[in-house]
Amino acid sequence: MSSVHVSTTINGDPTDYVCDADETLLDVLRNRLGLTGAKEGCSTGDCGACSVTIDGRLTCSCLVLGAEVDGAKIGTIEGMANGEKLHPLQKKFIEHAALQCGICTPGFLIAAKSLLDHNPKPTETEVRFALAGNLCRCTGYDKIVRAVMDTAAELRRA
Amino acid sequence: MRYERPTTLQAASQLLAKEKGSAYVLAGGTDLLVRLRTGLIEPDLIVDIKRIASTRTVAKTATGFKIGAAVTGAELGENAALKKAWPGVVEAANLIGSKQVQGRATMTGNLCNASPAADSVPALVAAGAKVVIAGPKGKRTILVEQVPVSPGKTSLKKGEIIEAILLPKRPPRSGDAYLRFIPRTEMDIAVVGVGVSLTLDAKGLVKDARVSLGAVAPTVLLVPEAAKAIIGTKLDAKAMDALAAAASAACRPIDDKRGTKDYRIKVAGVLAKRAAKIALDRAGGKV
Amino acid sequence: MPLDNAESSTRKYKVVGTRPNRPDGVDKVTGRARFGADAVAPGQLVGLILRSPHAHAKIKSIDASKALKLAGVKAVVTKDDLPDKTDGDAGLYDVLVNVMAREKALYQGHAVAAVAATSAAIAKAALKLINVDYEILPHVTDVDEAMKPNAPLLYPKMITDGVDPKPKKPSNIVRRYEFGHGDVEAGFRQADIVIERSFKTEATHQGYIEPHACLANVGPDGQGELWVCTQGHFMVRDTCARLLGMDFSKLRVTASEIGGGFGGKTTVFIEPVALALSRKANRPVKVVMSREEVFKATGPTSSSSIDVKIGATKDGRIVAGDATLRYQGGAFAGSPVEFGAMTAFAQYDLDNVRAIGFDVVCNRPKQAAYRAPGAPMANFAVESVIEELAHKVGMEPIDFRIKNAAREGTHSSYGPIYGPIGLLPTLQKAREHPHFKAPLGKNQGRGMACGFWFNFGGQSCVSMNIGVDGTVSVTVGSPDIGGSRASMGLMTAEELGIPYEKVRTVIADTGTLGYNDVTDGSRTTFATGMACILAARDAIKKLCARAAQIWGIPEDAVTWENGHAKPAGANAGNHPPMSLKEIAAQAPSTGGPIAGHHEYSADGAGVSFATHICDSEVDPETGFTKILRYTVLQDAGKAVHPSYVEGQFQGGAVQGIGWALNEEYIYGKDGRLQNAGFLDYRIPVCSDLPMIDTVILEIPNPGHPYGVRGVGETSIVPPLAAVANSVSAAVGVRMTETPISPPKLLAALEKQSAMKKAAE
Amino acid sequence: MAKVIIWSSLKSHTGGESNLEIEAVNVKDLLARLGETYPGLQPQLKRGVSVSVDGIIFRDGWLTPLKSDSEVVLLPRMQGG
Helix, strand or coil: CCEEEEEEEECCEEEEEEEECCCEHHHHHHHHCCCCCCCCCCCCCCCCCCEEEECCEEEEHHHCEHHHHCCCEEECHHHCCECCECCHHHHHHHHCCCCCCCCCHHHHHHHHHHHHHHCCCCCHHHHHHHCCCCCCCCCCCHHHHHHHHHHHHHHHHC | CEEECCCCHHHHHHHHHHCCCCEEEECCCCCHHHHHHCCCCCCCEEEECCCCHHHCCEEEECCEEEEECCCEHHHHHCCHHHHHHCHHHHHHHHCCCCHHHHCCCEHHHHHHCCCCCCCHHHHHHHHCCEEEEEECCEEEEEEHHHCEEECCEECCCCCCEEEEEEEECCCCCEEEEEEEECCCCCCCCCCEEEEEEEEECCCCCEEEEEEEEECCCCCCEECHHHHHHHCCCCCCHHHHHHHHHHHHHHCCCCCECCECHHHHHHHHHHHHHHHHHHHHHHCCCCC | CCCCCHHHHCCCCCCCCCCCCCCCHHHHHHCCCCEHHHCCCCCCEEEEEEECCCCCEEEEEEECHHHHHCCCEEEEECHHHCCCCCCCCHHHHHHHHHHCCCCEECCCCCEEEEEEECCHHHHHHHHHHCEEEEEECCCCCCHHHHHCCCCCCCCCCCCCECCCCCCCCCCCEEEEEEEEECCHHHHHHHCCEEEEEEEEECCCCCCCCCCCEEEEEECCCCCEEEEECCCCHHHHHHHHHHHHCCCHHHEEEEECECCCCCCCCCCCCCHHHHHHHHHHHCCCEEEECCHHHHHHHCCCCCEEEEEEEEEECCCCCEEEEEEEEEEEECECCCCCHHHHHHHCCCCECCCCEEEEEEEECCCCCCCCCCCCCCHHHHHHHHHHHHHHHHHHHCCCHHHHHHHHECCCCCECCCCCECCCCCHHHHHHHHHHCHHHHCCCCCCEEEEEEEEEECCCCEEEEEEEEECCCCCEEEEECCCCCCCHHHHHHHHHHHHHCCCHHHEEEEECCCCCCCCCCCCCCCCHHHHHHHHHHHHHHHHHHHHHHHHHHHHCCCHHHEEEECCEEEECCHHHCCCCCEEHHHHHHCHHHCCCCEEEEEEEEECCCCCEEEEEEEEEEEECCCCEEEEEEEEEEEECCCCCCHHHHHHHHHHHHHHHHHHHHCCCCCECCCCCECCCCCCCCCCCCHHHCCCEEEEEECCCCCCCCCCCCCCCCHHHCCHHHHHHHHHHHHHCCCCCEECCCHHHHHHHHHHHHHHHHHHC | CEEEECCHHHHHHCCCCCEEEECCCEHHHHHHHHHHHCHHHHHHHHHCEEEEECCEEECCCCCCECCCCCEEEEEECCCCC
8 A cells, every 4th residue: 555645734734644545534634633523424425424625615525535635725623613712603503402412513514614605695495405415313404404594694694 | 556646648548558457547536435435446546637737627619618527516516608508417417416525526427437327427418418538549539428338337448538528519599407316305326317408490399309318227328219209399298298208218227226117217208308398498498 | 219299390490491502512513522433542453343245144164364364463353252151141142142143144244253453454454364154044134024934044943932822833933912901803893994004114224423433442450441432331331241251340431422323322233342352452442333334233123014903983983903013123032013012002092902013033133222112113004094094084183183092091002001191282282283274285295193102211320519619510321412411400400509501511431420221211311310300409408418517507407499508497597598609618618528419210201292293295206205394292291401302303203204205224135235325225314304393392290300201202203104194195195115215106106096097 | 919910912921811919019029929920921021021000110110119009010121212
């Protein structure tokens, strides 16, 4: 197994690592960099628990090789809060009880932020389709959708 | 396993040609990584083509559009001109997987995966799209439907890479559409997919049409009989029924975990009508 | 003994019933929360498990010599490393056989060996080097097929229990259950209308998003640590210690944050194997299941085959109910068919009722509990027939249900007489609900169903320590699977009379608290919550005693009110009330730390009933069903944190909707699972669903000081029938099999139209 | 004498009787006497049972005292998800 040296930026911090050629970005984040906020729920891109952004694009880190992101900017859940200030989505998820077990929460937050970055005024239907790649088995999605809609409204007011 | 990231097509093609073991092209990777992870493949070489400039752009050319092999579904969805000319093709590409998958997945990858259920392929076949193939012996251009030969197998030779997909220029009064059936509203593989592309004459009669079917045979089908059924008509109820009958008749499906033979045959007809109606509306026609 | 809690219905609450933020909220939204796969130990190895590719095979030999020679491989374990120490405990022996196959592989995915290596790549390579010699045996995966006389036998000596006279021939039928009362045959003789139907439901998986994961560390001194995502770490400790021959006290198990369980994490799969690997390698070993392993080798629920016959008189009185239920529980005894049989008719007041259940084995993974285990399938069958019967009688289904609903004093179909229960109120509220009157369009229909679950209490142990600053830390032993730390904090604050913000609830490892039962059976808010209340009362006694000392008056002259100690009466002297904070501040000089404690086995859990209303629209050309609107009305006894009660209602309802429409285990002729992944095992996605409306009713449970009933499980019981009834109302076909997948529904619609044509 | 009701399929061990009369001070005592009087019930008792005493379900409260007119219903051991 040949290994690859990668220079990248994660949540704004320059980060270098060496990984195996066949190692996924998710494995690199979790096992080499200790960023375990992204979760492995399926490793086939079906659950969204490993969601991150690469150069601003939402993606499943289980579907990306660690070797591919040389020179790219990665965004993970660990970079969502600004210092001690939670992102409005993070606050609303807690207030609305939009999580029960919480394993899917980081993925939902990354996906929801990506939605609101592109569409500040989504309809309920748009929210539901934008989050269709994130599976939650606890909540039935109701409170998650409410939290995202409420955050969008608050961000528009601000 | 080695990972290579060439910056020219020639270099990429040489890497693939020289490799003695199993070599795979990596564009979006949304299929390749799943197969890698589940142990279905154990590559000796992976060639990432995303650093090759010509694979990353959508160009409007004199003859239509040239879509680089590594252009993602999300990027296609953001290309207004392409959406206007080929809404059905873009919709089909955007149906592949979730928003997360859209951030990576490419139509070329969808095509080279050679799955009979690939969503973008019926739309491309209906559109009469071609692919530009770069290889050790230079470049060649073939029709999209000539790429997949059987589930998981393509007609590409060792060392060959698809550089781009070519979509023809649109005559006036043209429209296309792709519809698929899935058991949920998202995140499923098509049980049946139908692509329709048509052009109307001044009187609003269908002058030209191509109809394609996905997930009803070992490869995506182009169905001339279905096109014949609507050419020369205003897509009245009779023509629609003929279209549905021809589409259903062309199906050679199997029973599997996603659907039954009978189901696929019936729904192919249903979706053909619905897709034709959307294509007609887009071409400015009325039923 | 359950407490007498007459106060619960009248009591005014300060914090219970409010909706504060959960204590683990920030950790969960920042990615900081540590789940099963998130732990790391120095020098840890990667453990992987080799699984049988065959549905049923004799294991003739296992040769791991090549694997052991591979550099980086530190240990290989097989059944020989897990000798039978179960000492005649049949249930525990099944667990042992399930975690590591012995003579036979009983299902595809059955563990046969495991390796620990220095990297995942090496472990993977090592698995390929283990040579298992299988003799493939005939298999069976369908419950009805498994019951046939000529079916391949999993256990050639198994004779069905509970049948009189005892059968002579062995079969795959483990046991027969029968419940009921009255004379069913006589009942049917009084009936004007009788409907009899047969149903089938396919197995579904709990589908928790977090695969099983653990990190084991056992030393040669026989001491061990285990970090694991589980619904019950005390259960994990006891089970693993017994299987590995360790002292309970020497195995310290810590429950990680748990990424969903729904019953699926109430047993062990990888844990004993990880411990065995660690013991052999003398290194920490981490084992994390893949999603494919979760589907193939952990517990889905049973698939079932059910016959139901119900009779009623013209005026709409049910005179007899009869059901025969057949559940396969995978390759081991213990399908939840008895709960299916007990709950099938539990929502009705019947003079003549009988439910017969057969527990069947076949070549599938050992079933595990799934939210109200056994009830949803039985409810699907009975509530489908009830809806049809109501129409035949010419009554609105809701009126028919109200007329026959179980109420206080009803002799339940499973034996006991009901105390105060909330079924009628949920039905009455449903009838008044706007959803019930909303107009419907073409191809749209409305269906409903009522459901029931028992709930139970069980063992809990709680410690409560009061800091000198007047804040309180509550230590519980029940893993928090859906926000229970918030509820525990609320009940503690309520009882002590202090703000919720002054309480922090933590979950202790097995070394620091007494035994706590698994978080299941909807028991935690009821039983562990009541233990928090009683621990608080214990602390209050001590607080009052300190105040008495400080004031120099007898202890019994001090009472506790709104977080303050007060002289009980005028003759107790004139002392200004002392707050908890003031008393706590003086603790060091008045006898040291102040703590409250309670350990017990809680009983008196209250049953919970629900009524669900579902609107759906069917595409008659494709058989696609869209859920348009859904409302859950359920009795919670008392909602401690209403947001999380609503969450339980909504989550259970959506799992039931998935069960009804798309979720299923699909087996090939080779007995192999064809859809072991989230792509083709289709749990509902966000865009499939509407908002799920909820109505919380509060009919206090006399067995809890605040009237709390369990709420976690009932919500998955009614949806299968509610959805099927709505589909039937929309397009006129009665679907008797789940999932009601588009190909099945379209075929039924075509059959219907063909029959109509034939009739014309 | 407490009135004990067993579920129907256990009748084969009690001579076809599902309503039994047992003299017992608490549930533990009652289960012991049930086993002595009807050895056929032993396997099920060993597998585990719950009981309902006058309508209240007990899964573990074996020391719960019984009144002379208590109605005890034998149930399979409760489980949950």
